[in-house]
Amino acid sequence: xxxxxxxxxxxxxxxxxxxxxxxxxxxxxxxxxxxxxxxxxxxxxxxxxxxxxxxxxxxxxxxxxxxxxxxxxxxxxxxxxxxxxxxxxxxxxxxxxxxxxxxxxxxxxxxxxxxxxxxxxxxxxxxxxxxxxxxxxxxxxxxxxxxxxxxxxxxxxxxxxxxxxxxxxxxxxxxxxxxxxxxxxxxxxxxxxxxxxxxxxxxxxxxxxxxxxxxxxxxxxxxxxxxxxxxxxxxxxxxxxxxxxxxxxxxxxxxxxxxxxxxxxxxxxxxxxxxxxxxxxxxxxxxxxxxxxxxxxxxxxxxxxxxxxxxx
Numbered sequence: 001x002x003x004x005x006x007x008x009x010x011x012x013x014x015x016x017x018x019x020x021x022x023x024x025x026x027x028x029x030x031x032x033x034x035x036x037x038x039x040x041x042x043x044x045x046x047x048x049x050x051x052x053x054x055x056x057x058x059x060x061x062x063x064x065x066x067x068x069x070x071x072x073x074x075x076x077x078x079x080x081x082x083x084x085x086x087x088x089x090x091x092x093x094x095x096x097x098x099x100x101x102x103x104x105x106x107x108x109x110x111x112x113x114x115x116x117x118x119x120x121x122x123x124x125x126x127x128x129x130x131x132x133x134x135x136x137x138x139x140x141x142x143x144x145x146x147x148x149x150x151x152x153x154x155x156x157x158x159x160x161x162x163x164x165x166x167x168x169x170x171x172x173x174x175x176x177x178x179x180x181x182x183x184x185x186x187x188x189x190x191x192x193x194x195x196x197x198x199x200x201x202x203x204x205x206x207x208x209x210x211x212x213x214x215x216x217x218x219x220x221x222x223x224x225x226x227x228x229x230x231x232x233x234x235x236x237x238x239x240x241x242x243x244x245x246x247x248x249x250x251x252x253x254x255x256x257x258x259x260x261x262x263x264x265x266x267x268x269x270x271x272x273x274x275x276x277x278x279x280x281x282x283x284x285x286x287x288x289x290x291x292x293x294x295x296x297x298x299x300x301x302x303x304x305x306x307x308x309x310x311x312x
Contacts, residue, residue, distance in 0.1 A: 004061075004084040005034035005109060006102060007169075011067075011075035012093035013043040013186060016052060018221050023056045025096035025219075032102040034109070037061040039082045040093075043075040044068040044186065070186040073178035073195050080172060088167050090196070095163040095218040096125065104215035105166060116168040116208045117200060119160035120216035122148040128224045131272070139273050140280060144235060145222050148212075155212040157204035162196035164218045171208055179249070182242060190234065192291060194242030198249070229279060236280040240287025248295045258285060 008026070012019055026038060038060055040053055044067070053064050067078040076090070086109055091097075108118055124145040133139075141147040146161045176199070183195030204210060225231055 003035045004037050006032065006036040006085050006087050006089060006105060007083045008036065008038040008089045008091060008102075009041075009076065009079045009083060010038070010091050010093050010095075011041045011043050011072045011079065012045065012049055012053075013070075013072070013075075013184070014045050014047045014049060015093040016045075016048040017223070018094040019049060019052050021221065022093055022096050023052070023060065025098075025101075027056065027059045028099060029097060029101060030099045030103055032106045034106055035061075035085075036102055037063060037084065039063045039065065039079045041065045041067050041075040041079040043072060044070060071180050072184040073180045073182060076178050077180065080177065083169055083172065086169055088169055088172065089216075090162060090165050090167070091218060092163045092220070094221040095122070096221065098217040098219070101216050101218065104213070104217075107215065108166065108211075108213055111211070114209055115154075115211040116171050117157070117160065117203055117210045118166040119148060119150070119155060119210065119212045120164035120166070120218065121150075121214055122146050122161055122164050122218055122220050124222050125219035126222045126227075128227070130222075130227050133273055134227075137273060139276065140232070143239060143280070144226070144232060146220055150212045150214065152214040153212060155210050157200035157210050158197055159212065160196065160200045160210060163220050164216060165196065165200070166213075166216075167203070171203060174206075176203060176206075182245060190237060190241065190287075192241035192245045192287075193235070193238040194246055198242075198246050201246075229276060232276060233279050233283045236283040237287035237290075240284035240289075241291040242287075243284075244288045244291035244295065248291075 040062065042049060042053065042064065056062055063082055065078055065082060067075040087105065089105055124141060124147055146163050148161050150159060178195060179198050182192050182198055185191045
């Protein structure tokens with residue numbers, strides 16, 4: 001594909017429940033005015049994922065790579081070798097593009113050159129309707145569902161989320177890669193989150209400027225299990241681990257957050273959103289503390305065992 005201007009990159013592992021919907025969205029796209037391709041990295045799937053990918057090969061400019069070693073970021077780093085064109089669009093296997101998705105991203109090919117890192121809009125797509133109070137207040141929608149709906153314009157690197165972001169390939173040519181200790185990993189169900197945030201902030205520290213592009217939109221699939229209190233607790237724990245990991249990598253002092261007395265009091269609140277907010281605050285703090293143990297204490301049988309156990 002010698003004239004490719006845009007490359008879409010995503011990693012998947014055992015994505016048979018979401019990948020047909022996502023690739024179906026790419027098949028229904030309104031054609032952009034430039035050539036493009038999509039690179040899908042299979043991260044050691046053991047379900048029907050390989051067959052699903054093959055079933056779309058005739059309808060999409062699709063390139064498939066294999067990375068059997070567990071780790072989404074490891075898979076993305078593998079995929080970077082196949083990137084072509086001027087703009088790399090990063091997304092997830094459960095993020096369905098809107099019909100104008102690539103047409104909107106094309107507008108940023110010739111965007112002012114001092115902006116090289118972009119975030120796009122992300123709307124949660126619920127498979128089952130969440131409680132009304134959750135929808136009205138959009139409680140923790142950014143942390144839980146990666147919701148992004150910002151005005152067009154300059155943004156902080158931390159405002160860019162993984163299901164819909166883009167970076168000029170000229171930046172990647174400077175050697176930037178994803179931190180393989182962060183992100184989804186089949187070997188660590190309580191993996192530290194924040195992989196895209198760490199990547200974006202590292203670029204920003206190298207004076208790469210960030211812009212929010214309000215036009216490109218994906219619909220991020222939210223499955224029923226992601227609405228349970230258990231799922232919220234696990235995600236908050238992972239966020240806590242990820243924050244501690246990023247602070248450690250930057251050389252910052254690892255100071256675990258302490259839930260406030262309001263957080264503890266909210267545990268017994270009759271209001272569901274109060275209890276859920278309290279649960280997230282406490283599990284985030286625990287994840288942060290456990291990652292601090294991993295990073296700052298001398299390894300021992302007991303400490304490693306406690307750290308590996310993760311949230312109950």
